[in-house]
Amino acid sequence: MSGEGPVRVLIDLTRCQGYGQCAFLAPDVFTMHGDEAVLYDPDPDDAQRERVLRAAAACPVQALHVDRMAMRHRTASGPATRDGAAFRRDGRIVIVGASLAGARAAAVLRREGFTGSLTVIGDEPHPPYDRPPLSKRVLSGGVPAEHTLLPRLREEIGAEWLLGTAATGLDLAARRVRLADGREVGFDRVLIATGTRARPWPDPAEAALRGVHVLRTMEDAAGLREALAAGPRRVLVIGGGFTGSEVASVCRDLDLPVTLVERGPSPLSGALGGVLGEVAAGLQRAHGVDLRCGVTVTSLEGDADGRLRRAHLSDGGTVDAEVAVVALGAVRNVEWLRGSGLAAGVWGVACDAGCRAVDANGLVTDDVFVAGDIARFPHPVFQYQFMSLEHWGNAVDQAEIAAHNMVSDQTRRWPHLSLPVFWSTQFGVNIKSVGVPTFADEIVVTQGSVAERRFVAVYGHRGRITAAVTFDQGMWLEFYRRLIERAAPFPPDFPHVDRREDPRPVPAGAPERIVAAAGATVVVTGHDPSERRASLAPGR
């Protein structure tokens, strides 16, 4: 069992319930941060192999994968039609985007018995790696950025990996993907998994100042880590979403002074609503973050050497900082799909619940699939509204559904119905969520205590439960997931343990976010149904 090359570890933090067994049995690899958040080195020293295997065996929810990311859900799909069987045997599949969703889909395709040719195209030079550690242990210096490679995927999948090459076009009629270097790759079916990139600071000259960072890739993380390790006098974080808040948390762990500027009323309020936003604000202030809400950064000012030194705020104030982290959300990587005829725009690529892409007319395509951060799909539980989720668990789930459907006959296809789940680790607290917290008008804290920052908050929309968020109480999340799936009444009306807060719901303060992304226009032309067409207005 030893000496089998490097150990690669991955925790499915969507499943992990913070039992800490791994941290007991391999304390040099896994550490608990607070009650429930587990941090780890995905690429530990070989000498740790025995301990890591012990930890993996002990994980009560078997969320800890060593060397390979095995899959546990329903497998293969039974007998296929003759065409289906032929496609499985020697079809051609191309996956564009070699990150979490792309790699996961490749693995599932093989596991589902697809033996045809498989090509994975990625513009980053690295094999697939995991992003969540980048804003956590990598930034704090706990593990180097290059330790985040996903468990042994490339060797085993048996695919052609075209890395460091961007796709620049998709020709659906000719069934070809065009690459930046002029090559073309033909396919029978294609999976779009090009995800998102960090939204840059809008002023290119200011964005180019030394000290101004974004955080999306391994290089970004390595660069920012270096900047933080140099001990800047102050760090400015622009944007109080999950990434910005996690960066601020790491800064405080490193004892660096940090100012966080958030346009909304509180950090995380965009995702969790105003009530929990206030809790997050309290958490940040208690950890010494200089938090400025209801304010925006209007410009960044450099010195004569092109080095950042100051930011100007909309309230007239200034912040002197040597490092600024622009955490203003993500931009979907859809440019390469321009002209493809797909419904691709700033909102991502629209698809049905089976991950099949929708074209600009709103028609479902048969051979084009979408998964991960780039997908925009209708969710039956949330009134069939289209949503895009930038969550790890969603990328994995959707990749599995897409891969399955790519090699399955119509009648055996699966819908992507799992409820959205995500986690974030900040200021020693593990925040987990199930459902859609922004799809809510009221909120009530059912279990635990807000003052202790250990609680379960439940969200309701028109008398039914639509989401739950836990702060260091992740073990209860599954219970609330089932309530959401059953459309259980809100507010919950049953007796239960640990009821300490006021049982009366209050307005959730959810921003109106489940409305269509602003900025995109669809034009419909023609009168007769046979001529009616939707097309995208040229963007920006």
Added chain:
Amino acid sequence: MASQSPSESPSQSTSGSASESPSVSTSEHASQSVFQRILDPANRADPYRLYHELREVPVRREADGTYVVSTYREIVELLHDPRVSSDRRNLARPYGADALADAMPALAFIGLDPPEHDRLRRLAMRHFGPPHTPYRVESLLPEMSAMVTGLVDGLAGRHRADIVDDVAYPLPVTVICRLLGVPREDEPRFHAWADAIVETLGPGEEDRAERERARLETTLHLRDYLQELVAAHRRDPGDDLLSGLATYEGPDGAMAPADVVATAGLLLIAGHETTVNLIANGMLTLLRHPELLKRLRGEPDLVVRFVEELLRYEPPVQFLPQRVALADIELAGTTITAGSPVVLALASGSRDPAHIPDPDVFDPDRPYTEHLGFGGGVHYCFGAPLARLEAQLALRELAGRLRAPRLVADPPPYRPSATLRGPRHLLVDYDGVDPASP
């Protein structure tokens, strides 16, 4: 490498030494529910075939109003359901069961709900494991390993041993004593109390009053002793768990002296017979699967997955008997009514074919072994990392050093408890004892 265990075939009821099994007559099958038959000591050697029957109705109401839950998914749901309490004071009316719960020191955190449970457990965890003391268990490894080697050394020079009395029994108490910081000269007394408490566990009414009296007496001795010990550690703290519990004060406040004593008692009791049974069940399973015994000799790391499968297949804790429904709970077509006692049949859930393929096959090579051996949710076994290491060390050493071990009786005699199930004795013959590997 999997194979069917002999215990899967319906076995004769060989109740151990008659003196300790308050044998309930088995002639009244007709009137007995399947759960009652499971509790019947006559079925102790193989309850698993009865679990098949039990699972036919995932949530079953017994005549006395107890609900027995036996399928994996339903058990997991209740372990994570905030409408389920571990505090028996929430029962609509008092209830006596064959009980782990009965043996637990009153109001230690195993029998409390959040937030009090969480506070006390956090205060105890602070001195036992991550995030504050991540290396405590690992640092006990060399000592535990030496204890195991010593115990197996003690089997040399003869050809028959009782794995229960000679190895499985002494180990966990010694480990807990080191962990708590019990002075070595007091260890023998600790062993005696632990034994006495275990001996007083069991179902049946026959000598209930007598057993209760004996247990109370032991518990009082233990409490007096622990009180003094805690006071001594408070005066002169060392680097042990008890000193930590007695002296620490932080965001969660301090542990009240009575809670320190209750917690220490809980650690002793919850970690004793459970671990004994795991080691004994492990040796029994190895002897019933000679090919695994052989593999383990050449492949010592296999013990990790072996112990995990063991916790699924022959778990020391067969039921959690002390849950209470706080609300009406709809589950698998049945409504558990508020105030009712709920029994979670962990051992049955871990062998639920809807959860795991070929559940009655012992197979340490399964890609996933998600089992209920240590419970789940907020009461998930506090001592699990320690228990795993103890069992791994003991079984690896026994498999590696006993030459040609063989069972003297199969099935062995069992202790009466259906909840904490395990052999009373496990006699093994062998040709010799190999020297310890360095």
